[in-house]
Amino acid sequence: xxxxxxxxxxxxxxxxxxxxxxxxxxxxxxxxxxxxxxxxxxxxxxxxxxxxxxxxxxxxxxxxxxxxxxxxxxxxxxxxxxxxxxxxxxxxxxxxxxxxxxxxxxxxxxxxxxxxxxxxxxxxxxxxxxxxxxxxxxxxxxxxxxxxxxxxxxxxxxxxxxxxxxxxxxxxxxxxxxxxxxxxxxxxxxxxxxxxxxxxxxxxxxxxxxxxxxxxxxxxxxxxxxxxxxxxxxxxxxxxxx
Ligand code: BJW
Ligand code: ZN
Numbered sequence: 001x002x003x004x005x006x007x008x009x010x011x012x013x014x015x016x017x018x019x020x021x022x023x024x025x026x027x028x029x030x031x032x033x034x035x036x037x038x039x040x041x042x043x044x045x046x047x048x049x050x051x052x053x054x055x056x057x058x059x060x061x062x063x064x065x066x067x068x069x070x071x072x073x074x075x076x077x078x079x080x081x082x083x084x085x086x087x088x089x090x091x092x093x094x095x096x097x098x099x100x101x102x103x104x105x106x107x108x109x110x111x112x113x114x115x116x117x118x119x120x121x122x123x124x125x126x127x128x129x130x131x132x133x134x135x136x137x138x139x140x141x142x143x144x145x146x147x148x149x150x151x152x153x154x155x156x157x158x159x160x161x162x163x164x165x166x167x168x169x170x171x172x173x174x175x176x177x178x179x180x181x182x183x184x185x186x187x188x189x190x191x192x193x194x195x196x197x198x199x200x201x202x203x204x205x206x207x208x209x210x211x212x213x214x215x216x217x218x219x220x221x222x223x224x225x226x227x228x229x230x231x232x233x234x235x236x237x238x239x240x241x242x
Contacts, residue, residue: 006228010211010239013226017184017209019097022088023200024104027189027214031082031233034075034106038191053162062146062155069158070141073124077139081112084188087236089113094242099178103190103197105160118171118178120197126159135159167196179203185210189232192220211239
């Protein structure tokens with residue numbers, strides 16, 4: 001289908017749906033200058049995830065892991081929401097029941113003005129004590145690396161979800177419930193390879209329509225009713241237009 005016709009169809013489906021679940025990944029923030037993980041220029045092209053984004057890596061070398069996160073925190077703190085994030089803010093205002101489920105840790109959905117965001121992989125600006133569990137939000141760089149807990153002196157870690165770790169239970173449950181009651185699921189800018197987020201699409205009920213927006217086809221392109229290929233910042237404003 002021609003892109004304009006696809007956008008038109010997705011727009012009609014969205015306006016007919018009472019309940020919409022949106023699943024986003026790194027591609028939604030790419031046009032804000034946030035590097036994606038996989039694909040050209042992706043973070044994993046230069047770093048092996050098992051070296052940096054696992055509890056084992058952190059136990060082995062907390063300073064190395066923190067240096068990588070400090071670099072990304074600084075880069076992302078300077079990034080601003082783009083038209084894709086803004087379109088999803090408009091959709092939330094208009095839609096009776098919309099859930100925004102994100103794998104992103106950059107906080108750009110909230111910065112754009114989305115009110116209810118389910119962050120499945122945590123947040124880059126959260127810092128949590130490995131010893132007492134105290135968590136704080138801090139956008140400024142830590143005074144020294146690795147940072148230490150003001151309460152108990154324990155080693156602190158980035159408040160994100162690493163490979164092999166459980167996702168925040170409440171966010172995952174709410175995400176699953178949102179997809180199960182959705183009349184339309186919109187999947188934007190994710191390679192769809194990381195579980196359990198990748199499995200959420202399969203929880204959509206019979207009769208639920210599904211639309212995928214991505215620069216290129218992914219494994220999930222086969223699972224949806226309509227796949228739109230192009231930049232999220234160009235396509236989303238079109239499909240949520242009134
Ligand atoms: C555009 C665009 C534009 C570009 N417009 N599009 C084998 C099978 C199944 C599962 C497993 C398995 N082996 C291991 C697992 C489990 C593992 C997993 O899924 N591994 C697979 C990779 C194989 N999962 C886990 O470990 C999860 N936990 C878990 O399973 O726990 C079990 C458990 C239960 C109970 C107790 C204990 C344990 C945790 C996963 C955590 C993922 N964490 C990361 C890092 C977060 C912190 C950080 O940022 O450093 O999350 S990994 C990374 O990938 C990050 C992302 O959120 C996640 C997903 O990536 P995403 O968003 O899809 O980005 P990309 O780069 O992959 O794709 C971008 C897409 O955008 C591309 O398609 C582009 O084309 C597109 N794009 N520009 C539109 N302008
Ligand atoms: Zn502590």
